[in-house]
Amino acid sequence: MRRVLPRRISTLAVAALLVPLAAACGTDSADDSGAGSAATKPKKAAGPLVVYSGRSEELVAPLLTQLEKATGTQVEVRYGDSAELAAQLLEEGDRTKADLFFSQDAGALGALGKAGRLAPLSKESLDRVDQRFRAEDGSWVGVSGRVRVIAYNSDKVAKAPDSVHDLTKAEWKGKVAYAPTNASFQAFVTGMRVLEGEDATRTWLKDFKANSPQVYEKNGAVLDAVDGGKAELGLINHYYWYEKAAEEGAEKLKAALNFPKKGDPGALVNVAGVGVLKGNDRSAAAQKAVDFLLSKEAQTYFADETHEYPLAAGVTSKDDLPALGSLDTPAIDLSKLESLEATLEMLREAGMV
Template structure:
């Protein structure tokens, strides 16, 4: 059995490979933090009596599932970012899932047409701007980030991180490869420092006066406001929802997929469906400061306070297919150099 609610190193859990599957359990591999998932798994267990065993991974999900093969105890994978979901699918480690409940609860733009993965929550890739040094309305589009007026004023994490790869893939979708490469070159020329750290580190850099603009996910604002040390960073910036010219803001997802070798397939489907119900959507979105994916479910009050935005209308599968090109041109411009 998987160890429940504790992070597990890649070398641990080998004993689970030989363990027989229990009738009333479901095994989940996840990149999400334990405290973000526990309210959901507790609610599912209370409603169904099915025990949820979670292995928390910091990296290497594809490698682990590949090594385990048919012996893998994992029924589901839950991760953030379309790039990471697509990587598991591309490796042939998932199976299609078809469910009327999932179709009703997950808009078409946020699930694989073949049912290989299903979105659970959304977040926007936004711009954080200094309240003191950037005027409202100065940044309105992603294209604006390449404007020379911002030279030496932008901070971001690595261009090859999954979050930025997905954004660059979306840029390719809208501007083509040549346009996206020019955009990356312009963005690189505007950086205040070499790409480094996570999204919150970029907001800290604005607070410290190292830059005036940063790229990040919306939910990090919620996490920073809840951290006494980081609250001051969060309060030093505004959230701006940039758009692609003629479209909307780049949106990414957290999502779930059933593994190809799922030993508890029926229970796994029950958990997938539960995660898209209004009850679970409200728990999940509020715990993660994200936007519910199910129609009619409102985000939490804090998330609402950040304002409304129009999401880019591109299907995320189209974005996922452009990941290799996004990585290639990011490396061609030596973005992290």
């Protein structure tokens, strides 16, 4: 029976994602002279597969129950924020009890990969997913994807902008809704930093803030504001619209979606993904879990239940989603989204968080 581990999050939080911390916590320092030897390195007892999940219990608990049945391995889960869990894993280092990290976004996985905390995945697993949606060094792989989009009120907007750079124009002053404290918006800003540079991103944030956007806490509230006519445009992930359409009926929605064009940073595709922690005694079970999350059963769950893009070949969505290959998304190494602290500092400078 799968049980949920109590949540224990490091007070270092996002700051602990910075790479210098990895050097301090990568090994057990109780006996440096014997580090790595059987006599001194802590040995984990055989037991259940321990998963640190940055995806919410409400969203993925049914899937992890399926994982337990499919692999025949007992699973224990600790839920939390992806960035905070990554910080926890960096702090725990080799002493961690975690075997698998299931992250909401690529940035947290990139931080662990950069710190050398993730074991290489099998080539067979990696090859099931397009190289755009996995680590270049094979340390993690995406299992589901989401696209940044511009939602618009179809009664008020004849043609939505094709670029986030258009949102700083006077015609959209006070008419754009966004959620600056939401992780998906912050990942988008990080993507812009990687793609267009620090100065260009800082300028965009300044100009966007000066255009008086409407501030909301969550993407769902942004979409509701657009659908209700309080805002004409909104920055969200695609699946919020598809969730709302499934619940209320697409024909009843005033909100519609525009996918930004020409490699615009507003068209960022981020992924939820998994990595196997180094030094665990359940590497075979962890690899089986990775393979399950890339299986038709799990990929269909992502497509049908969370309205995300399945990333493994051979599975399609029941939603009327444009094919990922048809979208003019920016070319970016998703592991580089790990530089979240620099993004947060930039957002603080702009007065957004």
